[in-house]
Amino acid sequence: MNKKIFSIFCLGVMGILPCVAQQALWGGSDIVSPELQEDGRVTFRIYAPEARTVEVQGDFLATQLYETPFGKTAGPGRAALHKDENGLWTYTTDSLASELYCYTFRVDGLQVADPNNVFQLRDVATISNYFIIGNGCGDIYKVQNVPHGTLIKEWYDSPTLGGEQRRMTIYLPAGYNKNQDTYPVLYLLHGSGGDENAWSELGRLTQILDNLIAQGKARPMLVVMPNGNVSQSAAPGEASGPMVKPSLTESRRKNGEFERSFPDIVNYVEQHYRVIKEKHGRALAGLSMGGFHTLYISANYPDMFDYIGLFSAANTVEKESEMYQDLEGKLQTLFAGHPKLYWIGIGKEDFLYEKNKALRAMLDANQYPYTYYESEGGHIWKNWRIYLSRFLTELFVK
Amino acid sequence: MNKKIFSIFCLGVMGILPCVAQQALWGGSDIVSPELQEDGRVTFRIYAPEARTVEVQGDFLATQLYETPFGKTAGPGRAALHKDENGLWTYTTDSLASELYCYTFRVDGLQVADPNNVFQLRDVATISNYFIIGNGCGDIYKVQNVPHGTLIKEWYDSPTLGGEQRRMTIYLPAGYNKNQDTYPVLYLLHGSGGDENAWSELGRLTQILDNLIAQGKARPMLVVMPNGNVSQSAAPGEASGPMVKPSLTESRRKNGEFERSFPDIVNYVEQHYRVIKEKHGRALAGLSMGGFHTLYISANYPDMFDYIGLFSAANTVEKESEMYQDLEGKLQTLFAGHPKLYWIGIGKEDFLYEKNKALRAMLDANQYPYTYYESEGGHIWKNWRIYLSRFLTELFVK
Structure with missing residues (x-):
């Protein structure tokens, strides 16, 4: 038995657990995988x-x-x-x-x-x-040797949601701290079962945007990733209360409350960061439930965003909130304001494909302009990373 | 087989993997553990x-x-x-x-x-x-319903280390964004095999300090947690290059380079945050290798810190750097400046216990005042969380 195998063998049998070992000096075995x-x-x-x-x-x-x-x-x-x-x-x-x-x-x-x-x-x-x-x-998903942005986990107050503290993730582009420029902002929303950590971890937002900015393919911008679950103020383990296993039931839409409260987030960001406080400097996008949120937030606040992205968007209304009433009338107002980008992406095998087709048919019937990207595959993070990478290059450039 | 067991059974057999499932809608089994x-x-x-x-x-x-x-x-x-x-x-x-x-x-x-x-x-x-x-x-380690600080992952330039970008974690106390106060800063250093994420994750820094501040037991302060491995600009997976398994060999001390470069970190923080730029507003502490760093940084820059903490500190010099020469002479200068707190904590079973005893004997022989805390157990995170919790309450109060 050579030294390497012997070392593997001993550590395997030992099951050394540095965090709880009496002397925490072990770094695990030397197997590479x-x-x-x-x-x-x-x-x-x-x-x-x-x-x-x-x-x-x-x-x-x-x-x-x-x-x-x-x-x-x-x-x-x-x-x-x-x-x-x-x-x-x-x-x-x-x-x-x-x-x-x-x-x-x-x-x-x-x-x-x-x-x-x-x-x-x-x-x-x-x-x-x-x-x-x-x-x-x-x-594009790898950390490259380029200037790196800052990632912030910050709590804001939401007066609309009873004044509770809620957690969000904010990306600041490299250089933000070295100049006095004013930047545009993308608000980026997660799906059911996700939280304010989803886009920066599963979505590789930091790496994608560091790389696109370094290549000159995306404008330097802030990205704000709030927690879109009204029943949850922060990701599992980050809020007070029992540390329970994350579940899809945390994501309940709560009858339009997140959509209605969205200006709280925009106001907080515009008070605390050097950002453009006009429609042409604001974008909104989301995946799945976050695409649903994007559809209704942008329709209910038609003067807020010039760039809108629906990634594998859910669009089934089950609640009675006035936020969900008269979508067609609200879209008429939105498109009368000529948003600079209305971007829809979905996979051919996505279980929401037919519902997205119906949404596009409605946009087509009204001759509302939009950009459509259809990928292979279904309702998966691989696609959402691809949609994000494409969408980012079209923001704040018109 | 009841419904719960059936569900467990099916998910167990299926091994559903949401991240890669065609339709990512599963949240795992309903076993509670x-x-x-x-x-x-x-x-x-x-x-x-x-x-x-x-x-x-x-x-x-x-x-x-x-x-x-x-x-x-x-x-x-x-x-x-x-x-x-x-x-x-x-x-x-x-x-x-x-x-x-x-x-x-x-x-x-x-x-x-x-x-x-x-x-x-x-x-x-x-x-x-x-x-x-x-x-x-x-x-004290739980997220409580108290005002929460902000956690930042930020890159700074280190002119002393060849101008490379290096990553650090910064904690801002709740309220930092709501006033124009100037805050004191604790610089908090990790051990061998650790990185800029260690104290905020394994060390529960965010929760401990949120809770102590809310209870009035610690002053609101910034905490800066740099990466102390000269051979590593950021935690595994956060720097460019291959994503290799973390190891203790990443932590090489590199002959005093980290210690010598430390003013780069202080300068960066003092240029970019509203902090007290004097000795009475600066503290430095670290565990194991970070305790070693603390010992030598504070001794080499005797006018920089008024509060110094050595947690299970290593103190064996193997390198020839001038940073490590004449420790006794440098401590004489340090203590001539009457630092407000020199705090030493170690466990009775720590493998560095005898070396710490020798350090204390040297301090005693010179009648240098220090605070000593001896715990049960060895070289483990449980102790470092306890030392931190005690040390924080003694900072910036004299």
Whole structure:
């Protein structure tokens, strides 16, 4: 047994846990997983001598259909790892296209994170590992050697929502602290089960915008990412009260209250940051439930935003709020003001595709101009990162 | 099989992975783990029908000695979970004292995070789950319904380190944006294997200081948490270059360069924030390697800080930098300036205990005044959170 394997073996058996070890000096084993090869292949490894089967499940493998209580549902493909005589399991992919990919392991059927990859993303209540294949589309998601913006987690008061403190994420472009310029602002909204951390983590907002600004493809701008769940003042673990598992039920729309309260957010930002306080300096976009919020906020406040983006937008009204009444009349007012961009993006397999088609038919019938982008795939973060990357290049340039 | 178990079963078998599912609408199973009981007992659960043994390993269980290649080493205790007929494993602790606790599961010997607890902490390369038992000492680590400070991730230039962009975390106290006050600043340094995220995540800085300020036990202050690894401009995954597993070797001291460059950080903060630009408004503290940094930075810049804290400080000089020469002479100058607080904290079982004793003996021999706090236990985050909580109450009050 060579030194490396011996070290792996001992640490595996020990299960050293630095955070709680008596002397916290261990950094884990020296297994490398995932290992990104120069040719785009990726090798996964896990030390699990007692396991009978180990699979990797990820979005770089062909989608499979799985039986569920709700019928057949498409999910990420799986591939088997193979075990060597030391209990180390390995699998190497084919060469992968440049992208950000997510995966987990399944050890004897139990879904677990890769213990040798600390890079993780949380989507609602599920934690996955990720890695980025560069030299192509994926480069925009990587931290590059370019000037970096500032990321802020800040609490604002919402008088409309009873004066409660609510948490938001704010991106300031590189250079904001070095000059006295006034900047435009994009307000960027998450979907059901998401929160004020979603776009900066799952959405790679910081990396995408640092890179686009450095390349001259996007204007320097602030991005404000509030928490759009009226029943939740902050992301799980960031608000007072029990630390419960995140769930989709936190996202209830609460009958138009978030939409109605939106000027509180704009007012706070315009009081505390050097930003353009006019329509031509404001953009609003969101994914899924955040696309629904965008549709109704922009329609109810038609003088507020010149750039509007609906990413895989939900648009089913189930509540009675006046915010949701007379959408067609409100859109007539909005488009009479000639917004500079009304951008719609959706995947061909998105379960909201037909509803988006109906929305576009209504816009077409009224000859309202909009930009439409149709991608492959469904209701997934890969698409939302792509929509964001395209949308950002069209902001504040007209 | 009732509906709940059926749902658990299906999701367990499915291994739904929202981030990569075709339609990302699932929030995981409805298993609750950990479940905090009213009486302080905690129940852990994991659905793993194929597993043969499942243990929980955590710092709420009595420390055990484990054989390692480096000799017998103390580590967190383990307890066995028991499986029911549906494949759900369960263990309930005795009533636990109020604290922040860390744990992982071990499934057939494989150390894994609790798949039903999204609250995790990373220490070097190991990810653990955590939970907080309230109604006592642990309350200071919880998010309470008090005014919240702002947390900023910002890049500064370090002329002394070749002008490179480096990342730091800054805490602004609640109210900073609502007045024109000038605030004192604590510079707070991480240990080996840590980075600019360590104190705000593992160290619960934001929660501790929000709570102490709200209780009137700490002065409102800024806290600046730079990256103290000269070989690393930002935390793993936040800098350009390959996303490699964090390791202790990233922390090399680089022969006094971080210490020498420290005024770059102070200058940046004093140019960009409303802070007191005098000794009486500056504090410096750090844990382990950060305690070493604190010892030498404060000794080399004796007019910079009036409040100095060494938490489980390392103090072995292996390099030749002039920053490390003539410590006794430099301390003489430092103490001639009558710093308002020189605070030393260490655990009775810390492997640096003897070295700290030697440092105290040297201070005693010179009749330099200092405050000493000796805790139970060793070189662990639980102690550093306690030291920080005590140290903060003594800052900027004299």
